[in-house]
Amino acid sequence: MEEISKSKQDENSWEPTGNPKVLWTAxxxxxxxxxxxxxxxxxxxxxxxxxxxxxxxxLIVAAMSPLFAAVTSxxxxxxxxxxxxxxxxxxxxxxxxxxxxxxxxxxxYVAFLCVGIFMGLGGASFIxxxxxxxxxxxxxxxxxxxxxxxxxNVGVAVGMILVPFLLNNVLGGAPGSDLPPKLSLGxxxxxxxxxxxxxxxxxxxxxxxxxMTSEPPIRDKKITFASIGAVYKSSTLPWILAYLYGxxxxxxMFNSAFLPTYLVDQYDIEKQKAIMVFVPIFVLLVAxxxxxxxxxxxxxxxxxxxxxxxxxxxxxxxxxxMQLTFPWQLSLLYAIAIFYGTGASLVVKIxxxxxKEVGAVTGLAKTAGALTGAVMTIVMSAVxxxxxxxxxxxxxxxxxxxxxxxxxxxxxxxx
Numbered sequence: 001m002e003e004i005s006k007s008k009q010d011e012n013s014w015e016p017t018g019n020p021k022v023l024w025t026a027x028x029x030x031x032x033x034x035x036x037x038x039x040x041x042x043x044x045x046x047x048x049x050x051x052x053x054x055x056x057x058x059l060i061v062a063a064m065s066p067l068f069a070a071v072t073s074x075x076x077x078x079x080x081x082x083x084x085x086x087x088x089x090x091x092x093x094x095x096x097x098x099x100x101x102x103x104x105x106x107x108x109y110v111a112f113l114c115v116g117i118f119m120g121l122g123g124a125s126f127i128x129x130x131x132x133x134x135x136x137x138x139x140x141x142x143x144x145x146x147x148x149x150x151x152x153n154v155g156v157a158v159g160m161i162l163v164p165f166l167l168n169n170v171l172g173g174a175p176g177s178d179l180p181p182k183l184s185l186g187x188x189x190x191x192x193x194x195x196x197x198x199x200x201x202x203x204x205x206x207x208x209x210x211x212m213t214s215e216p217p218i219r220d221k222k223i224t225f226a227s228i229g230a231v232y233k234s235s236t237l238p239w240i241l242a243y244l245y246g247x248x249x250x251x252x253m254f255n256s257a258f259l260p261t262y263l264v265d266q267y268d269i270e271k272q273k274a275i276m277v278f279v280p281i282f283v284l285l286v287a288x289x290x291x292x293x294x295x296x297x298x299x300x301x302x303x304x305x306x307x308x309x310x311x312x313x314x315x316x317x318x319x320x321x322m323q324l325t326f327p328w329q330l331s332l333l334y335a336i337a338i339f340y341g342t343g344a345s346l347v348v349k350i351x352x353x354x355x356k357e358v359g360a361v362t363g364l365a366k367t368a369g370a371l372t373g374a375v376m377t378i379v380m381s382a383v384x385x386x387x388x389x390x391x392x393x394x395x396x397x398x399x400x401x402x403x404x405x406x407x408x409x410x411x412x413x414x415x
Contacts, residue, residue, distance in 0.1 A: 073366035231360055256279065
């Protein structure tokens with residue numbers, strides 16, 4: 001009886017101290033998830049040439065991944081709070097090969113839209129790992145741990161580089177195009193062979209995640225469907241933080257889907273160079289700024305830092321609307337990328353300061369971020385289709401960030 005009583009006391013007194021194995025396994029797996037998420041936008045300029053689609057049409061295809069990530073992130077965040085990140089991440093990795101198999105058969109615009117939607121689950125993987133890592137680290141170390149985990153954003157760059165590399169140097173493209181297939185596997189050839197490679201890797205990572213990670217000794221039994229619902233109704237703060245995440249992390253989702261087509265269409269950049277060089281550098285700047293900014297959020301007031309970050313974003317976003325020459329426009333994009341990553345880490349740091357339902361609130365934030373990616377990509381497509389240029393789209397984006405700045409000032413004033 002004494003041993004049982006002591007065991008319960010130990011469980012009740014358990015405090016998180018950190019778990020590097022969970023952190024690094026989640027980081028690697030999340031990197032893979034984001035590389036899956038980048039496949040649609042990486043293929044968009046190629047589909048434009050191979051199937052004769054317009055820039056507006058392929059931007060819609062690219063928007064499908066963030067759109068589905070928006071739909072599923074909230075559900076996955078709640079599920080991670082209730083049942084733990086280990087099982088939810090493993091199940092997601094086991095499911096991802098299914099849409100990849102679908103992509104091997106897709107051969108029409110509607111089919112590309114349908115399978116492209118489910119590739120968004122790769123982007124939704126962020127929330128699962130974020131919740132899993134957060135429960136293992138104390139609040140004073142969560143900024144650095146979650147910032148390091150968020151470096152997995154670099155997976156977008158990995159996907160952007162890997163897909164064109166495989167197409168141009170190993171697999172080839174589509175029959176009858178200027179990039180003919182180089183390899184075949186039964187009825188499948190060229191670019192379609194990307195998907196069996198990714199599907200096999202997903203299954204390997206599912207095994208790794210299940211065997212290499214664990215859940216904490218106890219889970220917060222107070223987290224229930226009722227408590228999660230109460231969080232969303234408790235105040236406007238979860239919704240404000242979600243919007244702020246859209247104005248920061250959502251920019252990565254938006255630009256990763258949009259920039260490959262934008263650079264080719266607006267500046268006549270060779271598509272392989274746009275996808276493999278210019279866009280990955282943008283992603284690396286976003287991802288690279290997150291570990292350091294997470295550490296800054298631990299050391300200083302993250303709410304004040306977020307305000308400064310958004311001020312810089314508003315100025316740079318307004319400058320982007322001027323549609324300067326390519327070197328200047330690219331410089332502005334790279335400068336604002338650093339503030340996108342910094343702002344995202346600061347929002348993630350702020351969430352656990354107010355809520356124990358980290359998965360539910362971060363899931364809401366991730367939903368907003370993914371929705372931002374989808375909506376802004378569609379906005380840019382509509383603006384281009386109606387006006388013939390992208391200027392008004394950039395102005396809309398600058399206005400959205402300005403609203404985020406106003407909301408961040410409200411958060412700063414909150415005790």
